[in-house]
Structures are given as C-alpha cells and as structure tokens.
Amino acid sequence: MITSPAWKDKRYAVLGLARSGRATVRALLASGAEVLAWDDNPEAWKAVRDEHRDLIDDRLFIDDFTDWTMFEFDALVLSPGVPLNTHPLAAAAREQGIPIIGDIELFAQARADLPPHKVVGITGTNGKSTTTALVHHILKTAGVPTTMGGNIGLPILEQEPLPEGGVYVLELSSYQIDLTYSLDCDVAVLLNVTPDHLDRYDGFEAYRASKLRLFAMQSEGHTGVDASCDPDLAEAIKRIEGPGEMTTLAAGAKDSAFLDLDGAPSLQGPHNAQNAYAAWAVAFDLGVDRPTVNAALASFRGLAHRMERVAEIAGVAYVNDSKGTNTAASAPALAAFDNIHWILGGLAKEPGLGECEAELGHVKAAYTIGKAGPDFAALLEGRVPVEQCETLDRAVTAAAAKAEAGDTVLLSPACASFDQYRDFEARGDHFRELVEGLK
Numbered sequence: 001m002i003t004s005p006a007w008k009d010k011r012y013a014v015l016g017l018a019r020s021g022r023a024t025v026r027a028l029l030a031s032g033a034e035v036l037a038w039d040d041n042p043e044a045w046k047a048v049r050d051e052h053r054d055l056i057d058d059r060l061f062i063d064d065f066t067d068w069t070m071f072e073f074d075a076l077v078l079s080p081g082v083p084l085n086t087h088p089l090a091a092a093a094r095e096q097g098i099p100i101i102g103d104i105e106l107f108a109q110a111r112a113d114l115p116p117h118k119v120v121g122i123t124g125t126n127g128k129s130t131t132t133a134l135v136h137h138i139l140k141t142a143g144v145p146t147t148m149g150g151n152i153g154l155p156i157l158e159q160e161p162l163p164e165g166g167v168y169v170l171e172l173s174s175y176q177i178d179l180t181y182s183l184d185c186d187v188a189v190l191l192n193v194t195p196d197h198l199d200r201y202d203g204f205e206a207y208r209a210s211k212l213r214l215f216a217m218q219s220e221g222h223t224g225v226d227a228s229c230d231p232d233l234a235e236a237i238k239r240i241e242g243p244g245e246m247t248t249l250a251a252g253a254k255d256s257a258f259l260d261l262d263g264a265p266s267l268q269g270p271h272n273a274q275n276a277y278a279a280w281a282v283a284f285d286l287g288v289d290r291p292t293v294n295a296a297l298a299s300f301r302g303l304a305h306r307m308e309r310v311a312e313i314a315g316v317a318y319v320n321d322s323k324g325t326n327t328a329a330s331a332p333a334l335a336a337f338d339n340i341h342w343i344l345g346g347l348a349k350e351p352g353l354g355e356c357e358a359e360l361g362h363v364k365a366a367y368t369i370g371k372a373g374p375d376f377a378a379l380l381e382g383r384v385p386v387e388q389c390e391t392l393d394r395a396v397t398a399a400a401a402k403a404e405a406g407d408t409v410l411l412s413p414a415c416a417s418f419d420q421y422r423d424f425e426a427r428g429d430h431f432r433e434l435v436e437g438l439k
Helices: 019-030 042-051 088-095 103-113 128-141 174-178 204-216 231-238 270-285 290-299 327-335 354-362 373-380 392-402 424-438
Strands: 011-015 034-038 060-062 075-078 117-123 146-150 166-171 187-190 223-226 245-248 308-313 316-320 340-345 363-369 386-390 408-411
Touching: 011 019, 019 034, 019 042, 019 075, 019 103, 034 042, 042 060, 075 088, 117 128, 117 204, 128 146, 128 166, 128 270, 128 290, 174 204, 187 204, 187 270, 204 231, 223 231, 223 270, 270 290, 270 327, 308 424, 316 424, 327 340, 327 354, 340 373, 340 392, 354 363, 363 373, 363 392, 373 386, 386 392, 392 408, 392 424, 408 424
Parallel strands: 011 034, 011 075, 034 060, 117 166, 117 187, 146 166, 187 223, 223 245, 316 408, 340 363, 340 408, 363 386
Antiparallel strands: 308 316
8 A cells, every 4th residue: 555654643534434535544544643534334434443453442543523623633534425515524624724635635745755656647527537547558558657546446545656667647536636735746637627516516617626726736847738629728727827838639639640549449439539639648748659559549448338339239239338427428429429329317417418419410219217318308309219218228128129230229328327326337237237138
C-alpha cells in the first residue's frame, strides 16, 4: 500500500468505509496515525473492526461520531459517495475549520516520499474510464511502469508504490476533485462537461468549476489537455489563475491522420475518437512515439459496459453500453452505429432526449424500460417505432425478434439504473446474460 510519514501521530476521522474508505484506514494506520472510522452500513464498519482488532482502542476507534468533535482531528476524510454539500458532519468540520479531504488528497500528500514519478489526472462528465484505461494501456505497451486508480480499479492508497519513472493514471470524478487541494498533476485532462450530479452542486456552473480545479492545482510547466472541443470551456480554462502550459486538442482532430482508429475495433464512434486523441496527447507529452500509440490502440480491448460488443447472433450485433447513464453519454453510442434497436430508460437525470435527438436517424426501433420508459415512449412516438417493455428482459426479447442481419441491438439507457438495478454494472451484466440466453 501507499503510506506516508506525513501522517504519523496525526488524528483522522474517516467517514464512509466502502473500498476507498477501508484502504484509507489501512494506509493511515500503517503510517502511524490514529483513526476514528464510521459508516452507516454496519457490515462496513464491522469489516474494518475485524481487520484491525489488534489496534482497537489503541489507534483505531469505531464510533458514529456522536461523542466526538471535529476539533479533535487533523482532518475529516470523506469517501466520494458522502455528499459534501449536505452531510451534517461536513458542515460541522467547515464550521470548526477542519480540513475536509479524500483519499486522493492523501495520495497527493504522500507523493513527496514516493520514488520519482509522474501523475496523469483525467476528468470530464463522460469518457473518463475509457480514457484512463487507454492511457494506462498505452504506457504499459511502451514499457512504462504504471498503475491506474482513483475512480477506477483499486483505490490508489491500496496499490504498491511504483518504481522510479512510473506514472500514476487517475480517473477523477468531481467529488474526488472537491476533496483534494494539492494534487499537482504532471498532465491534467478535461474531456467534456455536461449537466450531471447537480444534486451535489449549486447549479451547472459550480459543477463545471469543480472539474476545472484540476487545472488550477497544477504548477507552472505542467501540461493541461483540453479535449472538450468546447469554446466555452476553452475560454473558462484561459481564465484559470496559474495553470500549467496548456495543450488544446482541435475540434477536427478526429479527421487527421495521426492515429489509426480504423485499426482499433474497441474505439469506434466519435466519442471514442475524442478519448483516443486525449490519450494520444498524454502519451505525446510523456514521450511515447506514435507507432507505439497506434499499436496500443489496436490491442485495446475496451471496458465492460462501455460500447462492449457482447455477441453477434444471426448477423445481429448486441452492444452493452449500460454506462450510458445520461443523454450526453448515450448520444455518441447512437452515432456509432446504423439500424439500431435502442433499449433505453431507467431513472432519468434530465428531461427530454437531450443530445440523443440529433442521432435518431440511426435508430430503427426503440424499446423503453424503467421509470422513465413512458416519458421516452411519448417523446419517440411517431418518430421511430417504439415499444414500452418496462423490463430489460422483455426489451431484449422484443428487439431480438425484430432485428435483422446487419442491425445492432444497443443497450444505452440514457438513464441511471437505480430504479431497477443496484448500479449500471448490474444492469449491463443482466443484458449480457440475456444475450447469452439468446444463443
């Protein structure tokens, strides 16, 4: 794990004991800190208690914070899932002037004692995971010691420190950026910003400002990559005080001959072109040559639930894009195929079809599911054939019955999954099982 002498003999309150929270507790204890830990889920705090029984009431305290004040701690460490804007403990810490941080900030503090390395930070509303995994894959192909973490894979504090010359590649949500103040990325990447998670922010501008802080934390001489092709974002980046040297991807980058995307089957569609060019800009800054990048693009297998080609049955392709949890995320998936049997619906994050409106010409028929299903069906009625299926199993059965050779059955719901599933992964796994059943 990653530890730091900077935490020795300090006291931390850790709220939220899912994977990153548990890793944080381990790293702090291993570094000689005292830790008060709590989670509303009894199973989570019991797991921490059982793992560190030898330290209970010595340096580890399992308590619901009732009898504690924030004045007793050097910092409150929140898991990203804890709402910073509404949780009463966060408000109490702010009132008492106690820093509120996350595991990414702890990693930033630990960097001084790690072997010389670089950090790539990648944020944006959509495409973060694919771009992070792609940068990591390119670096591995080039023989560079690398690991990825943050909002993807293992928690960063749980991982082994890289040797000298290594590169940490971090996917960073706005929640994680909100909880760090000293993460000086050698290369910072912004992919796009569209309305999302607005329950955690005072409007879209505040959400966008959270993303842009990744550039504001950079020191002079480090590199920023604006891959958004958004003039408004480009202007906002120019107004940031103290960013590093800025590399900007042009809007027409996907039309250039720099990269061989035709030879990259897992990176089809305009959104993946954006992701690929962002990854290329990072690789270029880190000294990876173009032939190595193209070889890595060709061998990249993509991520589950993100334009994942599950099967081809009787000439019909079945694609799992369950990660399409808002209309801006689903629109590029629609743009990547023709003759689509589109399965959509769930828990809507915004009204209407949003950016999907412009891609309806690719849709041959639609099959709605979940809470938003009736609303989507009403919006699509008279524009494309639509069936209200309510559940995913009915939608897959209906789409399979109507699809012909050359068509694509696409699960890209443009909605969150929580009305019917634990998360988008569970929804995508169910789709994969249903498709396997068709065989």
